[in-house]
Amino acid sequence: MRRLAGLAQLAVICLWMGPAVRGQCTNPVQIPNQTISSGSYTFSDQNALKADGLTVNGGASVLAIAGQCINLKAGFRATGGTAATTFHAWVQTLPSAVSVAPASGSGLSQTFTWTASSPAGYESVAEMYGLFHTMTTGVNGCYLRYDRVNNLLWLADNGASYWMGGIAPGSAQTVENSQCKIYG
Numbered sequence: 001m002r003r004l005a006g007l008a009q010l011a012v013i014c015l016w017m018g019p020a021v022r023g024q025c026t027n028p029v030q031i032p033n034q035t036i037s038s039g040s041y042t043f044s045d046q047n048a049l050k051a052d053g054l055t056v057n058g059g060a061s062v063l064a065i066a067g068q069c070i071n072l073k074a075g076f077r078a079t080g081g082t083a084a085t086t087f088h089a090w091v092q093t094l095p096s097a098v099s100v101a102p103a104s105g106s107g108l109s110q111t112f113t114w115t116a117s118s119p120a121g122y123e124s125v126a127e128m129y130g131l132f133h134t135m136t137t138g139v140n141g142c143y144l145r146y147d148r149v150n151n152l153l154w155l156a157d158n159g160a161s162y163w164m165g166g167i168a169p170g171s172a173q174t175v176e177n178s179q180c181k182i183y184g
Helices: none
Strands: 002-007 012-016 034-036 040-045 048-051 054-056 061-066 069-072 077-080 083-086 096-101 113-117 127-132 142-147 152-156 163-167 174-176 181-183
Touching (some): 040 048, 048 061, 054 061, 113 127, 163 174
Parallel strands (some): 048 069
16 A cells, blocks of 8 residues: 655655656545645545645644555645645555465475566566565575566675675576575
8 A cells, every 4th residue: 555644744745655656546536625734634545546735734644545546736735834845746556576486395405486566567676575584684594686677686695784696597607695595
């Protein structure tokens, strides 16, 4: 889900979103044209929202949640004191992980396939990450990154502080840390 929050008392709009992609929101639900000066309000739709006559000011807080996109047109304003912010933003759904195969296995060597999907097309999937570890951290784990644009595989060092390699899939190149070795 896309989330958009505006906190007018700070004159700041905080966006939590996937990659910003200009496009069309299909059948967005209009957030009612109004001025909200106090309290907290939430507007949501499973598909899309648009705001083109909404002003949020004073100590008001507004949260907009939509499954596909939120279209903030030029008439949307969030103000605090004398500072005003007006902008236009498009939010596109994040790509989603579809599968990893095999889901489990044994032995010292295994070939894995990751599949992702995006409603915006494969071009919007710039990178994919994989983690083999007993914990949800890349530290002392086998933490991988695939860069689709450059067609390269990367492996995090033992501290998960930098990426090693940049090897081409299908090549004879390798990269390794103390936990795993990745073959191109």
